[in-house]
Amino acid sequence: MNPELIEQWFPTEQQRNYISKLTTRRWPGLTRHRAECFVRLWTYLLLKQQEELGALLKQPLMELDIPKGFIPCTHREAAELFYAEKERGSERSAGMMIDRLSELGLIEKNFDGNSVCIQIRYQPKTELSPKEVKLVELVVDAFNPRTDAVPAANLIANNLNGVSSNAPVVPYKINKALRTWAKQYPQGMRVLRRSDNLNPVGFYILYPASTESEANFFIPPNKSLYFGTAEEMDPFTMAIPGESDCSSVFIRAWEIDAHYQNKQNVSLFLEDMQQTLVQMQREFPDLCDMYCIALNPREEALRISLGGQMTVADPKLQIHWVYKAIDQFVSLDIKETLSKLEFTSSSH
Structure with a gap:
């Protein structure tokens, strides 16, 4: 899965909907930039896992499911995700963003000896009528x-x-x-x-x-x-x-x-x-x-x-x-x- 193809699978407009839901919940410490990075990371991990499982996904995705378990993601992949539309950020900056998303409780990370593995911890909030x-x-x-x-x-x-x-x-x-x-x-x-x-x-x-x-x-x-x-x-x-x-x-x-x-x-x-x-x-x-x-x-x-x-x-x-x-x-x-x-x- 190429990180630079995220927009083809999950269009910018759909990403904005998810970003808006996250930021309007007033999650402590979650800035809009961090929400953008999280949504792109979530999309990428879902697509990467489905590709490895051989699943046939219909393009474009209309919503994001929660990937199961930990999925490998290097800091290089994360940098391509987070800074695709901007001046290229460093792998170190991407690693710091992953740390921050982990501190916020949105993800959990592990190191398997070769690369960082990430699990999505965020659960969409059930709204009360x-x-x-x-x-x-x-x-x-x-x-x-x-x-x-x-x-x-x-x-x-x-x-x-x-x-x-x-x-x-x-x-x-x-x-x-x-x-x-x-x-x-x-x-x-x-x-x-x-x-x-x-x-x-x-x-x-x-x-x-x-x-x-x-x-x-x-x-x-x-x-x-x-x-x-x-x-x-x-x-x-x-x-x-x-x-x-x-x-x-x-x-x-x-x-x-x-x-x-x-x-x-x-x-x-x-x-x-x-x-x-x-x-x-x-x-x-x-x-x-x-x-x-x-x-x-x-x-x-x-x-x-x-x-x-x-x-x-x-x-x-x-x-x-x-x-x-x-x-x-x-x-x-x-x-x-x-x-x-x-x-x-x-x-x-």
Whole structure:
């Protein structure tokens, strides 16, 4: 199988459809260029395996099946695949791209003593219909670090995609942080859970910030994107319950899986957040300020409805700090506040 014949077997338009599906899912760390390389590699491995099996394929392919097992692919072959339409990249560059696709969990690679062997690990996501989503009952529950850390970390990482250049390491980093914070202050960590299989589909963290950390709220927010950077040191430290001078809470995450983002579920989660903040004010008597970093333009209407005020913008990234007085937030009638908002559950 000649790598340069990929377009004859799987036309560019078909490749773009697959690339679009991958990138709109907001896979952490998956840039468009990486998605292009992955789709071409997937196509090549499928065709190469079918050729070796003597299968008769009809040209052009309309869709891609998942090849079975590991298939040999040298770095030279990969370079021809990845850089066919561009200035020829090196075999070393192709090897680095394979490493990155492996880090992202899209492929698995082995070395058989002669060449690299690659297996496609990606599985097309099964989409839920609006009817199926409506039939699923969701409940708000305490965060369980033993069962919820990994899915919650992936929810957060998805929202950081496009903001972070170090996203492939983000889920692991978040997972470790969540389990650490759960030991320090579990009361501020809550999940929105499916009642049938108990899987979390939503998650938030209310992080009581120490007095020493409060200056971060008044400088560009990129300095506080701990999950989206390679920095080992968290710029924030947590206040201990009972600290009389703790006045600020940092919403370090507030996520609901796109399939479940409807008015009922968003209202349920926000109302639980109100109750959690009231409880936190009993433990931190001076708690009055709430901050978050606005990452997603799609949430702008929700911010406006809730009365969140934009404060410090970032000169490098299209993000900014958002402020809301806690006393004002907990007094909101959430259902009335969201009554005029339109929500459309969709896959990303």
